[in-house]
Amino acid sequence: MKKTHLPGASGAVTRRALLATGAAALAMPMLSRRAFAAPTELTMLAWYGHAEPDIVAEFEAEHNVKFVPKYYTGGDNMLGLISQSPAGTFDVILSDAEYVQALNAAGYVEELDPNDYALSDYFPEFQNFPGNWQDGKLFSLVTRFGFLGVAYNTDALTEAEAASYDVFWDPKLTGKVGHFDWHLPNLGQMSLTAGNAAAYDIDEAGWEAVKEKTMSLRSQIGGFFDYGGTFSSLNDGQMLAFAGIGDWITGVLEKNGAKVRSTIPEQGGLQWSECFSIGKGSQKADLAKKWIQYITSAKGQAKSAQMAAYPAIVPNAKGWEVLQAENPAEAKRQGMTKDAGNAMDLIRAGRIQYRQWPIQQDLETWNDFWSEYKGA
């Protein structure tokens, strides 16, 4: 039998050995593929930014996961997307706190075991966060929050001027006050301005006062803006003050050099809160749980606080410590330090109220009035 000789090789190589080597070489990609298995896809329904690399890259690498995000532009949009999708479509769901009850009532989320999460690291105010629990059962976990107050252009207004919602009525801002186009935060702020002690729990007289106060602002308004429009109109100085928003918008602009800031006025601010849940029927519930464990851990919380899309305060006290070590400037900017007047002090001083659905009126009533106000 004739032997095949390879030039330059020491000794003779049989045809069988050559074929075996070739077969092994051809099989290498398959072996490599087995060694580096394709990442598991984890679907996430969330506001934009939550499944971007600055937040998820580390978790993806650690767990060989690839997030497949579906971003929404509001709670109703989120509910619509879930209701139109088969059960199990979304493994992880992020929702604003006021929508969690709706998610739970519709059976869209799984119950969580509180022992799985580092709740003891949370500030006490967030360990039994309203909306997360129902009948003693946990259905979601608050992961970040922020305050809504007076957003303003620092060239046009001083911090002292912006320290009251009354600044929106200042004649020098006529046509220069913008609204983030959603009734809930705006009417909540108007409710506080009208002197209601509980912004969303108001009787008929309180509601009439809100309507009257809001209508009196109409001539000052330069426009009603969505997410993108709010950014651009504040950034280019078209609007000099904004109702219904806070640092989640101005913080991003400020980081990019825009002369805008948010402050909590004397009448008080509102709090938005984002919570993570596991989607009902998820086939990857264990992995989804790991994600929630990660993002609510001290390390994940520090990342979340610095999210590129929009910053937020985090409820995990140890997350504050990590942030202070990693990025003290951002910790200070957002009030996540041990200094007096920090974010928790604002809450404990009673200056912040949760944004929530109206309690004594229908949601429709508020929404219908908002449309009338816009058309006035």
Add this chain to the structure above:
Amino acid sequence: MRSRISLYGLTFSLPLLLWQLLFFVFPLLFLVALSFWTVKNFTMRPDFDTVNWVTIYGRAVFWQAYATTFVMAALAALLTSALAFPAAYAIAFKLSDTARRWAVFLMVIPFFTSYLVRVYSWQIFLSDNGIINVLLGGIGLGPFPMLNTVGATMVGFLTLCFPLVVLLQLFSLAFIDRTLIEAAHNMRCGRLRTVFEVVIPSARVGLSIAALFAFILCFGDFVSPVYLGGGEPTTLSILITDTTKSGQQWPRAAVIALTMIATLLVVAFAAIRFAYKGRSK
């Protein structure tokens, strides 16, 4: 004589028919059904309740938005037609064949870019610190508030419709019998009078269809009223988003959408009737 259905005819007409059934008629029927559904705790339930129609039609803000949207769309259609006509006329009658081809190409180019991006770029021009006010400031004028006004919305509508209206008008003008124009000139009819007495009546169908397209596009547009008009005044498209943004009120949004569709159908039939009025069959 009865026309026979041929395989050849079916080959070309059936896909279109199926397409229309699948993507227009069925969704439209669903929209009609949806308008009678009810919503409880953010969840839509199949139902047959007229509450959505009664609620929407009973709201002054709806009729206000309806009137605003109709007037703005009609104004935009007239404005676009009036501004586009000189351009289309010049391209049709004054330019050489080569220049005409380039002009048509230039009219198509805007469609290569997203309408949203074009509208956003207008903000750079129209804002208080924008290019126009900076230029006006250079000669001691302004600043004039332009962004977040109805005028800015009209600029957006023109951005949306102008190239299309020019092209539709151009195709119409290109097919005018030139001997009619020559005859008018031979009979000592002035240039302007020729345009109004000969050119426009001859191109009436195309001009009407172009204006109709402008109306349809502007009537349903959401981008310009929001990003250039600042959401003021409220148009029907904005009212639809407001309605869906709170409480999953898609059935009410369906009522608004169906009213818009009905309006567009009426306007379209009226425009076509006007366009072909008096023409021999």
